[in-house]
Amino acid sequence: MRIRQQHSDEWPAVLDVVRRSFADADHRFVELVERIHNSPDFVEQLSYVAEVNHELLGNIILSKVPLHTQRGVVQARLVAEFGVVPEHRHHGLGSALLRSVLRSAENGMASMVLAAGSPSYYQRFGFRQSTDLGVSSPSAAIPDQHFLMMPLPQYDPVVDRGRPELPSYFAETGVKWPR
Numbered sequence: 001m002r003i004r005q006q007h008s009d010e011w012p013a014v015l016d017v018v019r020r021s022f023a024d025a026d027h028r029f030v031e032l033v034e035r036i037h038n039s040p041d042f043v044e045q046l047s048y049v050a051e052v053n054h055e056l057l058g059n060i061i062l063s064k065v066p067l068h069t070q071r072g073v074v075q076a077r078l079v080a081e082f083g084v085v086p087e088h089r090h091h092g093l094g095s096a097l098l099r100s101v102l103r104s105a106e107n108g109m110a111s112m113v114l115a116a117g118s119p120s121y122y123q124r125f126g127f128r129q130s131t132d133l134g135v136s137s138p139s140a141a142i143p144d145q146h147f148l149m150m151p152l153p154q155y156d157p158v159v160d161r162g163r164p165e166l167p168s169y170f171a172e173t174g175v176k177w178p179r
Contacts, residue, residue: 001093003100006047006059011037014049017059021083028173033081035169036063041157046077046108048101050084050093058084060097062105065114067135068164076164077105079115098125102150112153112163113149122148139171 006014015034020027022064037044041063050058063080066073079101084093100123106115114130115122116137130137130149134157137147 001095002051003019003048003096004051005045005104006049006064008015008044010049010056012044013056014047014059017049017056017085018081018083020060020085022085023139026160029145032169032173032175035173036061036167037170038159039063039096039166039167041065041080043077043108046101046104048104050088052088052093056136057088057096060094062101062103062113063167064110065138065166067112067160067161067162067164071159074160075108077110077113078164078166079113079117082117095125102126108152109154111152111160113152115150116142116146117148119145119148122150125134126150133157136163138164138166 015029017029018033043062043064046062049056049059059081060079061081062077065076065078067076082097102113115127119129127148127150129145130147131144133149133151135149137144
């Protein structure tokens, strides 16, 4: 298994991983991932792939998300896409992907990584319920207990409190979070 940054010419193969990973999910999810990839919120250095025998089997994308605070806007990152093809799940690929992208995010300008999903999964990696740290869910459609946050080294618990703003394409595609 090899975890690495996605190469810019691999987008078709990454999109195939997304299609395979979410074949049993809402078909609009692939549209959402395409819109994330084509948006200014996409950070190429924060898109990682899991590769086994030269075949891509997983992908994770962190995207830019503004956090509106009382002192202005601060940078946050959001786990916008995270998938492993079904036949390779439960073998550590997803964990390796998440650990790699979190290490990279620590070296960036963001103060936190946000995720909507299973608390029991994300808490294994140091995520906490975001409301405990003063960050609300960006949408009433995402219950507080499923909106999580991992503070990064730049995190300031006094300043970095507020509400993140999801880009409009999240609502426009109609995808329900958490998946």
